[in-house]
Amino acid sequence: MEEQIQKIRHSLAHLMASAILDFFPKTKLGIGPAIENGFYYDLELPKDFKPEDLQKIENRMRELIKENQEFVGKKVTKLAAKKLFKNQPYKLELIKDLKEKTVGTYQNGNFLDLCKGGHVKNTKEIDPNAFKLIKVAGAYWKGSEKNTMLTRIYGVAFESAKQLQDYVKMQEEAEKRDHRVLGQKLDLFTISELVGKGLPLFTPKGAMLRELLNEYSQALRATKGWQKVWSPHITKNELYKTSGHWDKFGDELFLVKSQETKDELVLKPMNCPHHQQIYASKPRSYKDLPLKYMETTTVYRDEKAGELLGLSRVRSITQDDSHTFCTPEQIEKIYQELIDVTKIFYEKIGMKLRARLSFSDPKNPKKYLGKPELWKKAEAILLDIAKKNNLDYFVAQGEAAFYGPKIDFMAMDALGREWQLATPQLDFVQPARFGLTYVDRDGKEQTPVMIHFALMGSLERFLSVYIEHTAGNFPLWLSPIQIAIIPISEKHLDYANEIGRKFSAENFRFEVMSNNETLGKKIREAEMQHIPYLLIIGDKEIAAGAVSVRARGQGLPAGRQGDLGSMPLSTFIDKVNKEIKDKL
């Protein structure tokens, strides 16, 4: 099943190239693989190609499919292949790079491509209504920015037209939830051209969300003994030269020049060196360990301009960071605590977790720093702990950083997309670079192990994911405004304000909508702000000392949706308090 769809996608890539050559015979072909949801082909197209041509290429592909073309594979010698592809410079390069003596070719209709195979037998197997060419983009030849930029044409393809429609619907849903659009509509953040790109500004509502999420993130760790520390945002560059980040981060570092002294400073791109300096501030004993520091703070990285995107890729990155210093024997316990915290947090947020155990590559042991036996032991611990916790995990050999193995947690959002957010990361290298030590039971100096951990990763990226996950319908405990109090007319304003005073005493976040508009308009405004509860206040409510409650609707207007009817004010207050408590 899975294989058949890959064959269809790969075959469509060939058909697309074939169709393109029919219109633009001078096109030079790169490569055209099947990918998730579809396929692409990288091509060097003549200048007169326009994105509008996609439609006619798509139509031509349908004609080719209907010809019931056979896909015929054939092995030929490299020499023969060079002759066959003499007008295709990129193909010639590929042939040259291949180690085998013979190379594969595939013929369908009058189109011949260099290809190792994986095709349908006949285009009959392809549903002509289950694919679509979707976009044109640039892509480097062989993925290296040193090479020519080719044009990449993307298509999506499925086994049935129904699956294609579902996919298109999912994309539309994702577009509706785009955090950049919702961020503006819900008034959460803004980006000013004067402040600079990749440097989002958070409005009161957005700042409230950040604050609430961070409080929760830190509170979870505080119960397990993590303590807040604080470090400044600029630092002498020697710190990063010592840590090894100077070379690694290179031109991603923002440089800061002192006008008073000769100091050359940088904006911090990470916090670990600072926390290690706190560790180094006095001698440490094995009795002090583990030492648990946490700090939510903004780091700065000069990302390449083209990579910035809404809140998901920014230059001011706020990490809910923590660093733990421990003995090798304590790794397991700390990891268990971090996994506990991660599970609680993501369950609350409503996202399923998968764990990727990023281990060293056994074929390439030289790539990794630190004692091999420590690596071996640590990887065994991580594997063991993943099993014990019933994590949905998989092992990725060769995905570890050079300084230590890690567990990457992938969180799945409401649309089934996976995001790497929380990552407890072992570090065997940095503590040694900074000469951190503790005195063990025998009076000998030892190097501690450091564990990096951020629960949300970065607040900005987490928010981008979370906004799209919830489509802006935040749960009550996170909603910047929890309750809209809507007086029907001016004469009901006093009672509305009185309710407001009671809500203040309960620490509810509310808004009295006293603007001179009709009831319908105010309800519409509150619904569009995705406020969880709307209270309608009129003569009836005043007479009864009650409130009419309407819970947030989540779609288009449909009568009195979410209407919970009238209830005494005290009942409503209890209800809200209970809902907030249940969630925390």
Added chain:
RNA sequence: GCCGCUUUAGUUAAGUGGUAGAACAACGCUUUCGUAAAGCGUAGACACAAGUUCGAUUCUUGUAAGCGGCUCCA
């Protein structure tokens, strides 16, 4: 950074080689309303710079920002 596209008011968006028509939002007045948009009115825009031109918001180039990718990544 690279390839391609885009930029008109706070937002969405029409249009033109002779400086712009609208909707929502804002503001004012009227209205005081029972579950997703009351009525009337006022104010507000061609991203920036250079060039071509009698004249540029419109054409060209550059800069900035945005979008889709590549690469990279929290």
